[in-house]
Amino acid sequence: MTESIGTTGLVLNEPLLWEKGRMGRTGYSLPKTDVPSAAIDDALVGEGPDFPDLSEVDVVRHYTRLSQWNFSVDAGMYPLGSCTMKYNPKTNERQAGLPGFAGAHPLFPETLCQGILELMYDLERHLAEITGMDAVSLQPAAGAQGEFSGMLLIHAYHKRNGNPRSKILVPDTAHGTNPASATLCGYKSVAVKSGAKGILTPERVGELMDEETAGIMLTNPNTLGLFENHVKAIAAIVHDKGGLVYCDGANMNALMGIVDMAAIGIDVLHLNLHKTFSTPHGGGGPGSGPICVRRHLEPFLPVPRIVKTGETFGLSEDFPESVGKLHAFFGNVGVMIKAYSYILSMGPDHLKKASQLAVLNANYVKERLKGVFHLPFDAPCMHECVFTDKHQAARKVTTLDMVKRLMDYGFHPPTVYFPLVVSGAIMIEPTETESKENLDRFVEAMTAIASEAGENPEGLKSAPTRCKVKRLDEVTAARRPCLVEPPALKGEAPR
Amino acid sequence: MRYLPHTDEEIAEMLQAVGADSIEDLFAQIPEECRCRVRLNLPEALTEWELNAHMDGLAGQTASAGTCKNYMGAGSYEHFIPAVIPHLLSRGEFVTSYTPYQPEMSQGTLQGIYEYQTLTARLLGMEVANASMYDGASALAEALLMACRVTRKNRVAVSRAVHPHYRRVAATYFGPTGYALEEFDFGKDGRSDPNAFSGGKDLAAVAVQSPNFFGGIEDLAAWAEAAHAAGALFIAAFTEPLAYGLLKSPGSLGADITCGEGQSLGIPQSFGGPGLGMFAAKMEFVRSMPGRLVGKTTDMDGKTGFVLTLSTREQHIRREKATSNICTNNSLCALCAAMYMAVLGNTGFKALSKLNLDKSAYLKDRLAEKGFSPAFSAPTFNEFTVKADPDFETRRRALMEKGIVAGVPLAPYYPALSDHYVFCVTETKTQDDLDALVSEVTS
Known part of the structure; x- marks a missing residue:
């Protein structure tokens, strides 16, 4: 085996901010006071926030040390299934940081913000082209808000037709956000069991679909990494009963330039710009979750919408059937700029190639590991593949043990215990930006861990051993939650 | 493409490992009627340098703190951001x-x-x-x-x-x-x-x-x-x-x-x-x-x-x-x-907060002296509402040409509050800026 990339290095301990501060330090260059001090009613004035006083150096060291405790795409492979942890291009950061974008006030009159409006207008057109849909709103701030927007559109559509309906079909492989978004919109989720091959069957959908059901929320490719081959027939069944088809586009990275979402019968789908379109995840956001719709849902899209009149771009509220506003302003524009930069950098051919290579990488990992780990659905996969811990269960080694050990080998673990339909799932999404040699190293690491599971199962229970901390006590964290640092006792001066 | 590391040889090796003849084979399971029929109609790929030029152009057609003196807040505030x-x-x-x-x-x-x-x-x-x-x-x-x-x-x-x-x-x-x-x-x-x-x-x-x-x-x-x-x-x-x-x-x-x-x-x-x-x-x-x-x-x-x-x-x-x-x-x-919050600390946060009040109060007082009286008696922080003359909107539009955005009009939100404007002043404005604004607005 080649030398493991996982090793130990010197990371530095760093206390909480409060343990570093000394009253009287400052890290801020206060602007000069060039106006008289204004009076304010004492009754309104508080004590000021209990923050520590730190120097600029204190702050820089603090966050630099913290950053070194994180794994990241910039550091290595992050094959987290359904999260599309592809490389985040650095030029995108440059573009989003341009003063004209970063310093723009959202209430500037249209004449002062033609550049950013043009960018947003063009991004909508590009996303419509990539998905095959007709119209786009960039407003949803993340995937889950995109799902919620999609549900609102479906609700508004049915309401206009006389009955908003009460139920929605959600496959058992769906992301947890799907049923949660449906609930937020007042819909009762009805679970649809996947067929024996890991995909939906028209028969099952046909049994459940009725005229009280607003539609179906499907994910394609689904979370097992499989293309829903019967999607067209399923859409026809749903449409036949007057329902609509929602597609969770979290897995769009498999399909750019390959599948036409309109042709397969989708009425509305959301995209995750922070997955497919390369914008960074930022440790959990900000994301952006545009929704793309067919013509019949366009009247319901959130407002304001970006409109073009001649060569001038504007914002219009004149859509009386709109579901309303979802964001204080226009959504996460800073994220949109990065996705737009990505699309322009890639062009039509490289976007398609990205999807092709994402699928090639996943199939390569699947083929190389399928003798080592149990593969519940042995079929060609799309951008991700799902294994389980079944082969290791006899040695009492679990998915959790194995992926914790993977950290010691220098890789971020895959998504685990999801989808729920597979017991002990290990869901691997390599993405197209990993080279063959990185995949080979990953396969070697996974294979070595499987050997360890056979030879020294107990050893895996204490993994990881090379991270800053060992396995953490999550039970106590939930039972006796400590969510904010308690204030220092009176008289106890900061050190 | 610099984000895609695969060489042709590697693709060939990987296809062999997978047992496929071509990349298209990997998608064979997708029914024909689901496929894209034509190439995506998107702009051709830009080089990094072409992208920079394109984005500089778009950013240049958008006003920002650097190009104008903005006195709007209303949920989005201009503050200095330490390096x-x-x-x-x-x-x-x-x-x-x-x-x-x-x-x-x-x-x-x-x-x-x-x-x-x-x-x-x-x-x-x-x-x-x-x-x-x-x-x-x-x-x-x-x-x-x-x-x-x-x-x-x-x-x-x-x-x-x-x-x-x-x-x-x-x-x-x-x-x-x-x-x-x-x-x-x-x-x-x-x-x-x-x-x-x-x-x-x-x-x-x-x-x-x-x-x-x-x-x-x-x-x-x-x-x-x-x-x-x-x-x-x-x-x-x-x-x-x-x-x-x-x-x-x-x-x-x-x-x-x-x-x-x-x-x-x-x-x-x-x-x-x-x-x-x-x-x-x-x-x-x-x-x-x-x-x-x-x-x-x-x-x-x-x-x-x-x-x-x-x-x-x-x-x-x-x-x-x-x-x-x-x-x-x-x-x-x-x-x-x-x-x-860590950079400012308790001392800096309090001082900056007070400075926002001071600067805002300065403008509020100067405008009041010139006939732009506060619309409301409630105490304020870094934003306040004034009632202006009916012809102020025309002047406000003209000031934009000079790179000054003089407040947020309330009329679109509250029809009863026509001629009312909310001004915001943060630490980013100097006394000179505020004096200049007063003279522009009241001239």
């Missing part, structure tokens, strides 16, 4: 990591967010804060929904002095729920009017913003008392958290939930997003809160560490019974806000 913040925030370890599901490899994000939660709770005077929401508007919508869950009641009342966009977002969230969302009026002093508000047994929450959309500082203690007397929760909203460097915190005045926009805390305005939804509550309501929470714990060796916790509230565990559907939040923006 250490973008520097630290651009570290790839923070930017290119995922939600910290694997805590052993994510301690940096986790401690950073734990500190953010603590800083936020202390700023707002609350017992617990979550790891962030999308923005101030969705934070308010989720707070109102949370109040309905906590109280098991189905009606909420929101002041008309709350940011009009926030009220519209709340209305969108409430649309399909069957809960009632009502608005109540403000009084002549520019503050929410207690006489316009009606209680009732079915009332889950009362929401008031302070400083409010007109810049007025609300009497939060009185509103907390009124809400509690009606058996409802009191929600204090905000768009300008810097105010709480000077003003008493909402928590100390009785708020049950405090939520709002944190863009002021070191986050670029970026045409309105991404910002930061700040969300804090009393500890007794923690299990009804939306969003992620980071908690402190220990590892197998007894060493302190941090994890995501109380996740049985969340969609990935609870699915249709979750407290919210939120998954990805605005984590990097929360980290940014924490850095900003």
